[in-house]
Amino acid sequence: MTVIAPEQIAHFSDSLPQQLTQVVRRWSPLEALQDTAIAEVQLVRADAPTSFHCAVYEPCLCFVIQGSKTVLLGDKEIVYTGPSYMASAVHLPVVGRVDHATPEKPYLAVKVSVNPQEVAGLILELDDRAPAAGSDAICPEMDCGLKSAPMDERMQGALYRLLSLLDSPEDIKVLSPLARRELIYRALMGAMGPHMRRFAASDSQANRIAQVIYALKEQYAQPLKIRELAAAVNMSESTLYHNFRQVTRMSPLQYQKKLRLHEARRLMLAEGLEAATASYRVGYESPSHFSREYSRMFGAPPRADVSQLRGVTLAIETA
Numbered sequence: 001m002t003v004i005a006p007e008q009i010a011h012f013s014d015s016l017p018q019q020l021t022q023v024v025r026r027w028s029p030l031e032a033l034q035d036t037a038i039a040e041v042q043l044v045r046a047d048a049p050t051s052f053h054c055a056v057y058e059p060c061l062c063f064v065i066q067g068s069k070t071v072l073l074g075d076k077e078i079v080y081t082g083p084s085y086m087a088s089a090v091h092l093p094v095v096g097r098v099d100h101a102t103p104e105k106p107y108l109a110v111k112v113s114v115n116p117q118e119v120a121g122l123i124l125e126l127d128d129r130a131p132a133a134g135s136d137a138i139c140p141e142m143d144c145g146l147k148s149a150p151m152d153e154r155m156q157g158a159l160y161r162l163l164s165l166l167d168s169p170e171d172i173k174v175l176s177p178l179a180r181r182e183l184i185y186r187a188l189m190g191a192m193g194p195h196m197r198r199f200a201a202s203d204s205q206a207n208r209i210a211q212v213i214y215a216l217k218e219q220y221a222q223p224l225k226i227r228e229l230a231a232a233v234n235m236s237e238s239t240l241y242h243n244f245r246q247v248t249r250m251s252p253l254q255y256q257k258k259l260r261l262h263e264a265r266r267l268m269l270a271e272g273l274e275a276a277t278a279s280y281r282v283g284y285e286s287p288s289h290f291s292r293e294y295s296r297m298f299g300a301p302p303r304a305d306v307s308q309l310r311g312v313t314l315a316i317e318t319a
Helices: 006-012 016-027 116-129 153-167 169-189 193-200 205-218 226-232 237-248 252-270 275-281 287-298 302-310
Strands: 033-035 041-046 053-057 060-066 068-073 076-081 084-088 092-100 107-113 146-150
Touching (some): 016 041, 016 060, 053 252, 060 169, 068 107, 076 084, 076 146, 116 169, 116 193, 153 169, 169 193, 205 237, 226 237, 252 287, 252 302, 275 287, 275 302, 287 302
Antiparallel strands (some): 033 041, 041 107, 068 076, 084 146
16 A cells, blocks of 8 residues: 655655545546445446436535536535545535536546544644634635535645555554544645634524534424424524525525435335325325425425436435
């Protein structure tokens, strides 16, 4: 396995993007979201631009190695081009599209799942060494749930060390946790640090919204009770509503609806449920109401959409 030590990064900086491209392309032979031998790492490849696809981002770091992608979070548009990365602080329903990709120069991306507890633990270890949670030009008080930044040489080197483990599977069990930890460390010490600290700090408004989002994710099929959610995080209902919109770019009701529709789609695809059964399972009382909202979100009625998806390889992009 070729390993680049931190002190050697400057020497190899000119070739790091090429090395990253080579390793991702080697381990992503298909146009799809692909699992790897490292459980928390998935690779994405597209050989041509795509139409918009709905997805739910989980807490993760997403690295674009080559090509570019547009992500829509509510009314916010994020365009990121390789080499760059994006941090998703919470579970967020988004719409994404690959903008630039060809068979000769495909869109290549890496998704690394991140446990928020890992981030919080590392911040405690760093103490005062990590950048403070200062202001943000786009979201001055309450940070957005998604944020992007260029990959500097140290981040590229850390990502390459993680991906290089795919070529030496015997090292993965011991070294991949260390390599992932370095990625999180580099993000915390770089431009993404203030964003990640805001959501990890237990006394921050962003962290309270993260708790609300987690509750909605776990109880998406239950009736929405804003008063109870607000009381649980010690916020007024109006403050909760306002801050929730800043983080997710949508209202709590819109957020819950998107989660329900995504889960219904998964149930129909993975478990073969009929649309009416899936609609009741995710909390809808009226199958016709469910069908209308499903069509608006996915562009086709449930049966037609699922039939089409079953006719192709389903690859809901998450990076």
